[in-house]
Amino acid sequence: MNGAGARLAHGLAIPHGERAGDGAQGRxxxxxxxxxxxxxxxxxxxxxxxxxxxxxxxxxxxxxxEQGQRDYGDAWAERSAADLAAExxxxAADLAAxxxxxxxxxxxxxxxxxxxxxVRRLLSGAISSAARAHVELEAALRLLDCTRSxx
Numbered sequence: 001m002n003g004a005g006a007r008l009a010h011g012l013a014i015p016h017g018e019r020a021g022d023g024a025q026g027r028x029x030x031x032x033x034x035x036x037x038x039x040x041x042x043x044x045x046x047x048x049x050x051x052x053x054x055x056x057x058x059x060x061x062x063x064x065x066e067q068g069q070r071d072y073g074d075a076w077a078e079r080s081a082a083d084l085a086a087e088x089x090x091x092a093a094d095l096a097a098x099x100x101x102x103x104x105x106x107x108x109x110x111x112x113x114x115x116x117x118x119v120r121r122l123l124s125g126a127i128s129s130a131a132r133a134h135v136e137l138e139a140a141l142r143l144l145d146c147t148r149s150x151x
Contacts, residue, residue: 034077041065082144089137096130099123 045058068076076084103123106116 033074035074036065036069080144082141082148085137085141085144089134089141092130092133092137095133096127099126099130 041062042058045061100123103120106119111119
């Protein structure tokens with residue numbers, strides 16, 4: 001953790017390190033290059049999986065991170081925290097949109113009514129989680145914007 005402590009998000013401890021500069025214009029030229037910290041990722045995801053209903057959630061996220069590493073390398077490290085948070089806001093909206101479409105697809109009637117009702121409740125929960133994620137991410141983005149404007 002580089003001795004820097006941890007932040008809390010949805011009750012989950014998210015370790016963070018200290019580093020120079022992460023403003024909107026990218027990294028400061030004197031800052032050390034950022035690298036993925038797979039141990040840190042694993043700790044956060046294992047903690048979050050205790051909250052998640054699906055036991056393989058952290059493995060799915062880890063697989064997505066690995067695929068991103070193969071496809072894009074360390075390009076994420078050239079982007080600001082605010083830019084990456086804005087991307088996450090888009091993904092939260094996608095989660096809600098896909099869940100809404102899945103809920104409407106149940107109208108096809110090819111699933112028995114009790115099962116469809118349960119699926120609708122579960123999808124509604126996913127939409128609510130996406131809305132909560134959006135609120136948290138917007139708050140993070142506002143804090144990042146305030147931090148940049150204070151410099």
